[in-house]
Amino acid sequence: MATRKRKVTTKTIERLIRQKKYQQIRNLFEKYPEIDLAEACDNLEDKSKIVTIFRVVKSEHTADFFNFLDQDTKEYLIKAMSDKDVATLINTSKNDNIADFMEDMPANLVKKVLQNSSKEDRQIINKLLNYKDDSAGSIMTTEYLEFLNTTTIKDTIDEIRKIGKNAETIYTIFVKDTKRNFLGTVDLDDLIFAKVDETLEDIMNVDFVTVDVNTDQEQVAELVRRYDLNAIAVLNDDKRLIGIITVDDVIDVIQEEASEDLSLQAGIAPLEDSYTKTGVFKMAFKCIPWLLILLVLDVFSSMVISGFQAQIASVAILSAFIPTIMDTGGNAGSQTSSVMVRCLALNEFTNKDFFKVLWKEMRIAMLVALFTSIFAWVWFMIEMYCHLVDYSGPAGTVLTGFDLFLSRSGISLLVAATLFITIMIAKLFGYLLPWFAKLLHRDPALMSGPLITSIVDVSSLLIYFGLFELIKLGFGIQF
Amino acid sequence: MATRKRKVTTKTIERLIRQKKYQQIRNLFEKYPEIDLAEACDNLEDKSKIVTIFRVVKSEHTADFFNFLDQDTKEYLIKAMSDKDVATLINTSKNDNIADFMEDMPANLVKKVLQNSSKEDRQIINKLLNYKDDSAGSIMTTEYLEFLNTTTIKDTIDEIRKIGKNAETIYTIFVKDTKRNFLGTVDLDDLIFAKVDETLEDIMNVDFVTVDVNTDQEQVAELVRRYDLNAIAVLNDDKRLIGIITVDDVIDVIQEEASEDLSLQAGIAPLEDSYTKTGVFKMAFKCIPWLLILLVLDVFSSMVISGFQAQIASVAILSAFIPTIMDTGGNAGSQTSSVMVRCLALNEFTNKDFFKVLWKEMRIAMLVALFTSIFAWVWFMIEMYCHLVDYSGPAGTVLTGFDLFLSRSGISLLVAATLFITIMIAKLFGYLLPWFAKLLHRDPALMSGPLITSIVDVSSLLIYFGLFELIKLGFGIQF
Numbered sequence: 001m002a003t004r005k006r007k008v009t010t011k012t013i014e015r016l017i018r019q020k021k022y023q024q025i026r027n028l029f030e031k032y033p034e035i036d037l038a039e040a041c042d043n044l045e046d047k048s049k050i051v052t053i054f055r056v057v058k059s060e061h062t063a064d065f066f067n068f069l070d071q072d073t074k075e076y077l078i079k080a081m082s083d084k085d086v087a088t089l090i091n092t093s094k095n096d097n098i099a100d101f102m103e104d105m106p107a108n109l110v111k112k113v114l115q116n117s118s119k120e121d122r123q124i125i126n127k128l129l130n131y132k133d134d135s136a137g138s139i140m141t142t143e144y145l146e147f148l149n150t151t152t153i154k155d156t157i158d159e160i161r162k163i164g165k166n167a168e169t170i171y172t173i174f175v176k177d178t179k180r181n182f183l184g185t186v187d188l189d190d191l192i193f194a195k196v197d198e199t200l201e202d203i204m205n206v207d208f209v210t211v212d213v214n215t216d217q218e219q220v221a222e223l224v225r226r227y228d229l230n231a232i233a234v235l236n237d238d239k240r241l242i243g244i245i246t247v248d249d250v251i252d253v254i255q256e257e258a259s260e261d262l263s264l265q266a267g268i269a270p271l272e273d274s275y276t277k278t279g280v281f282k283m284a285f286k287c288i289p290w291l292l293i294l295l296v297l298d299v300f301s302s303m304v305i306s307g308f309q310a311q312i313a314s315v316a317i318l319s320a321f322i323p324t325i326m327d328t329g330g331n332a333g334s335q336t337s338s339v340m341v342r343c344l345a346l347n348e349f350t351n352k353d354f355f356k357v358l359w360k361e362m363r364i365a366m367l368v369a370l371f372t373s374i375f376a377w378v379w380f381m382i383e384m385y386c387h388l389v390d391y392s393g394p395a396g397t398v399l400t401g402f403d404l405f406l407s408r409s410g411i412s413l414l415v416a417a418t419l420f421i422t423i424m425i426a427k428l429f430g431y432l433l434p435w436f437a438k439l440l441h442r443d444p445a446l447m448s449g450p451l452i453t454s455i456v457d458v459s460s461l462l463i464y465f466g467l468f469e470l471i472k473l474g475f476g477i478q479f
Numbered sequence: 480m481a482t483r484k485r486k487v488t489t490k491t492i493e494r495l496i497r498q499k500k501y502q503q504i505r506n507l508f509e510k511y512p513e514i515d516l517a518e519a520c521d522n523l524e525d526k527s528k529i530v531t532i533f534r535v536v537k538s539e540h541t542a543d544f545f546n547f548l549d550q551d552t553k554e555y556l557i558k559a560m561s562d563k564d565v566a567t568l569i570n571t572s573k574n575d576n577i578a579d580f581m582e583d584m585p586a587n588l589v590k591k592v593l594q595n596s597s598k599e600d601r602q603i604i605n606k607l608l609n610y611k612d613d614s615a616g617s618i619m620t621t622e623y624l625e626f627l628n629t630t631t632i633k634d635t636i637d638e639i640r641k642i643g644k645n646a647e648t649i650y651t652i653f654v655k656d657t658k659r660n661f662l663g664t665v666d667l668d669d670l671i672f673a674k675v676d677e678t679l680e681d682i683m684n685v686d687f688v689t690v691d692v693n694t695d696q697e698q699v700a701e702l703v704r705r706y707d708l709n710a711i712a713v714l715n716d717d718k719r720l721i722g723i724i725t726v727d728d729v730i731d732v733i734q735e736e737a738s739e740d741l742s743l744q745a746g747i748a749p750l751e752d753s754y755t756k757t758g759v760f761k762m763a764f765k766c767i768p769w770l771l772i773l774l775v776l777d778v779f780s781s782m783v784i785s786g787f788q789a790q791i792a793s794v795a796i797l798s799a800f801i802p803t804i805m806d807t808g809g810n811a812g813s814q815t816s817s818v819m820v821r822c823l824a825l826n827e828f829t830n831k832d833f834f835k836v837l838w839k840e841m842r843i844a845m846l847v848a849l850f851t852s853i854f855a856w857v858w859f860m861i862e863m864y865c866h867l868v869d870y871s872g873p874a875g876t877v878l879t880g881f882d883l884f885l886s887r888s889g890i891s892l893l894v895a896a897t898l899f900i901t902i903m904i905a906k907l908f909g910y911l912l913p914w915f916a917k918l919l920h921r922d923p924a925l926m927s928g929p930l931i932t933s934i935v936d937v938s939s940l941l942i943y944f945g946l947f948e949l950i951k952l953g954f955g956i957q958f
Binding site (some may be wrong): 001033035056092136156157160161170171188189192193224225226227228230247250251252254255257258259261262263265266267268271274275278279281283287288290291292294295296298299301303304305306307309310313316317319320321322323324326327328330331332334335336337338341342343346348349360363364367368371372376379383388389390391421424448449450453454461 | 514590672706745762789805813818855869902
């Protein structure tokens, strides 16, 4: 089991506030990470107590503490704080953290924050707020260490010591020339191994990857992961550094995107907050839209079955295999789409690979369809001969012996053939739809799971009844 | 778009080998990251060329280059290399990387590697090979920097310079006492900010989190993410440090677990390799098992429908709503299970929250079921009055006017009521099954998606026909 010194609880904090033991509260902040304290304070029954905590705690902890609180608590605090306190908070906080929580904040509070920011901070915050969601610009930080290429190692280290821990990361140092062009990066460990009289240019890593503000955050994450970076540079069109994205933010992006893909694949709108913090009503309305959309789409399946009512009435056994056909089709489609969603997310192939991968998928589909439908044919015969499914001939007739065998074989073969075609079509849609979503610049995961199921349902039913008619009319086979 | 200096291609490497431009190959390794070169070499048509590259390249690059090659290429190389070359490779590689690729290697190659390892390396590799898959032990590295608590900052920095870049990470330094008990960590930036005559104990962070070798890798990842760590300590039962896990390995774990959950949720066995590197046959056999299992499970649905053949024959319209009921039930169940899988993966709640969350889920289910079934009732009426679905009374009768309205309302109400109960049951199963999987120490994702769909199918059909009988017999309503 993972171990960590016992966690700070909401109860402890409530007790200390009640007993006015402010020095002990201050001590908590020396002992525990801000994220744990913030989580304990989120759950305080009386939110006004957080204002007390905020006044008591040393200013070096407040910015991080505030950053980890949940959105409601943040808004409560901004509302309750004096202008001066807000100004101090903004001043000690990172601009990207401020921009993050302002995105979902009501207009009057946004105004209060901006009015209490310095002119410079205000400009940066406004800029950050304008970047598209899920873009590199929206997750980058504007605080980083940038040095001239001619700076010596000694001067660099002295300067870092002077600046202190204010920059988001000192693990990667960014190097520019006198024209502010971005040249490369130096890792902190390279700094330690270098001779003190070398310059940054001597030791810098020029084989860097960079992104621009509009790069998708998922792509940023993949680059950082692939090249094991501590931080990646975000450049503007003039190739000048305007921000950096650090590895800890990248981890959050990866978690967030994974949760989002998983949700979309299950037909549920992604949660903005954790499950525990999302209310019952909000959760329900994350579930309902897709259920309704899919319910309406299912009308096509109903229309198909309704159109073939006569056939079902004469050979009622036909309906017994509808669930199997629908499920197998849906499952086969989801399998392919989930693989495609993942590959597209990780940039495993580019647009020019479209036909190559299509060809591969079709060969996979052929194998899966062949194997499954042969198995199914045998399995359906077993189902009927073991009387799991009752069938002894069309309505009004009772067949026996070889006639019964022929008729049962016909039904099994019909369902198996339907499965074969259904699986092929399901895998084709499972392949095409995520690409289609990508083409429309939507999340490929949106087009997987339930949507595929509904589309495949209709096609599989059409194939089923179509084949039935074809075999009956074309070959005069007696079911 | 993300930019990086143009990538090295397989063609370039093939050309350089053909022209015997070995110096230029050597230069490539100075210019490009090993991961890019390894990827280009994986695709070489003639694998024997890689042996040439291996001989040409400077030894400082070979270990990383080898590490990034795919499993087949690695095995080919080990087979082709002389004992002496293998010994050099093992010696310069990190033990955890060696253990990783040995896990899937045939026995004769494992023997060749172990025979050419030093006694010390052999012991560590054997130990690493014995840790459970997905445990902290299986992803930790045994190379790290550990210093006595009384070491001064100056001595520490001097020592680090001497050791050089051999340790996996120098960003986190681990501190022990003379009895080898683990005391805390020092981040590299703290080292730079500290005064040279302070000791590690003065500046170390004692508010550390640690894990043991059996901690699940997903839990390790969550701790590293939560506390923004560079590396986390792995302790044995005596609280002594035996390995560390670095943030770049954690990112890989998060990606891998996310892909795995997504695959399981779609009923496809997780891929060990990337899609591109997995062959058509292997891909097909990742898909087939779940399709067959679910196909067999669908027999229960067939049995239910088969048992109600008489009812379907008399009111054929009943079968038209089967797809809608099945899809909605399956979708509602997957929604809940996907949320639960994610929450359990991120440790959002513990076992004692079981009933609290159950109560929350049931309230959500009630809202979703109520809203969806009311909508469905209206929608089914529209379907019938717009003749999307044909129904003008039971077989043999043609109702009109108010009688037709009553009969249609009855059908709509029957389906809507079925949907209500089905959604409640689906969400209950969607909640229970992932917990059940956790109880059995299996991946919760295994119990979501397709399996839920198949279970909900049977129950929804039973409810459907059960309600039909109940309403017909109990209330004497004419459909």
